[in-house]
Amino acid sequence: MSNNLYQKSHMAHLNQLKDLAPEQMQAFGAFNEAVLQEGALTKKEKEIIxxxxxxxxxCPYCIDSHTRNAKAEGATLEELTEAxxxxxxIEAGGAVTHSTHIHNAKNEEAEDAxxxxxxxxxxxxxxxxAPEGFKGYSGFNTAAMKAGKLSAKFKEIIGVAVAHGTQCPYCIDVHTKNADKEGATDEELAEAVLVTSALLAGGAYAHMANMIESYGE
Incomplete structure (x- = not known):
């Protein structure tokens, strides 16, 4: 038994899934493979997302495996850092945009929606x-989203993908509009969102390694 909940060696437990849930394991593998294949977005772009x-x-397992995959596809550390x-x-923006609900909460006549x-x-x-804090947030957001090693268009595509992961409707709305202005296509956005879907599923999948480890203790 290890005192460290996150050990790379735990990933070996996932080999048992083909026996524990063969149909589901096969379907997950097919889903993941389909999502990450070359399409409107390159494999490199999908791995960066x-x-x-x-x-x-x-999910540390997902960070580890997809960082390695992204590197193999030619992504630089600078590109990954910008991503x-x-x-x-986006995470900061979710908190900022949801602050608008404070007004509604304090207004007894606010609409139900x-x-x-x-x-x-x-x-x-x-x-x-909170003017100084808001100014700091605005400066950070601008710096994070401007073109650098990654284009402004691709950063907005990442923004849309991430917003679906954080499930912030304001962020989805704002960054979809921004991505559209930067020239992102419907196909690129659809593929980016499916990468998010696969990663959300993948987090649960990877953590079954911990479940199996704990069950065996």
Whole structure:
């Protein structure tokens, strides 16, 4: 028994899945393979997105495997770092945009719908009550999303993928519109979202290694 819950050696337990749940294991493998194959997005781009989304799911196994895959596809450490900073900006943006619900919570006459696009008009309230913090957030978001080793278009595609991982409707709306302005196609966005789907499934899949380890103790 190991005192470390995360050991690379635990991944060997996943070999048992073909016997424990063969049909599901085969279907997951086919799903993952289909999502990560070359399409409107290259394999390299998909693996960069996978590394980004793995930082949303916070699965160390997924970060490890997809970082290695991305490197094998030619991704640089600078590109991967910029992609993960997009994640940090989207995560921060989710908290910022959801602050608009504070106004509704304090308003007894607020409409029943919790999510309306018009909520974003109330972002000025956060800026008013915490101006320095909001200024810092805005500067960080701008820096994270501007073109660098990765293009502004690809960063917005990552943004859409990540927003589906964080399940922030405001972020999905804003970054889909931004991606469209940067020239992203429907096919590219669809493929990016399916990478997110596979990574969310993959986080649960990979952590079955821990379940098997614990069951055997």
């Amino acid at each position: 996978a590394v980004a989304v793995a930082h949303v799911t916070e 993960v900073f997009v994640v940090a900006a 919790l999510y309306t696009r018009s909520n974003l008009k109330r972002l000025g309230s956060l800026s008013k009550h």
